Amino acid sequence: MEYPSRPEPFLGNDEALSATGLVQPGSMIRYHTRLVLAEGTDVTAWTEALKQALASSNLALEATQAGFEVGTRTSVDVLISLRETYRTQRDYAGARYQYLLNKLRLKQAAGILTDNDLLEVNNLLTQ
Numbered sequence: 001m002e003y004p005s006r007p008e009p010f011l012g013n014d015e016a017l018s019a020t021g022l023v024q025p026g027s028m029i030r031y032h033t034r035l036v037l038a039e040g041t042d043v044t045a046w047t048e049a050l051k052q053a054l055a056s057s058n059l060a061l062e063a064t065q066a067g068f069e070v071g072t073r074t075s076v077d078v079l080i081s082l083r084e085t086y087r088t089q090r091d092y093a094g095a096r097y098q099y100l101l102n103k104l105r106l107k108q109a110a111g112i113l114t115d116n117d118l119l120e121v122n123n124l125l126t127q
Contacts, residue, residue, distance in 0.1 A: 047099055050092040057081075057088040100124060 064081040067073030100121050107113040 047092075047095045050088070050095050054085075054088045054092050057085045061085045096124075 061078075061081045061084075064073050064078050068075065068078050104113065104117065104121060107117055
C-alpha cells in the first residue's frame, strides 16, 4: 500500500508503517480533509454570502455616487464606498480560489484527481 505524502518527517519505510496497523485505508484522506476544510466550514454558504455582499457593495457604491452627484455625499464617502467594493471583490475572488484549491487537494488526497478536474478549474478561473 502506498501512502500519500506524510505531514511530518517519518523515519522508516511504508512496509514498516503498514505492519504497525496505525494507518488504516482512508485515514490519510480523512487527515488531509481535516486540513483542507476547517471544522464546521460550509464553503458554499460562505461563497454565496460573499457573492451577496459583492452585489450589496456595488449597490451601495452606486447610491453613494448618486448622492455625490446631487451634493448629499462627499468625495470621501465615495472613496470609502469604493474601497469597500474592492475589498469585497477581493474577498469573493479569494473564496472562489480557496474553494477550487481545496477541491483539488481533496481529490488529490483521495487519489481521484484527473486531467479533466484541472481543465474544469482552468475554465472556471478564466471566466
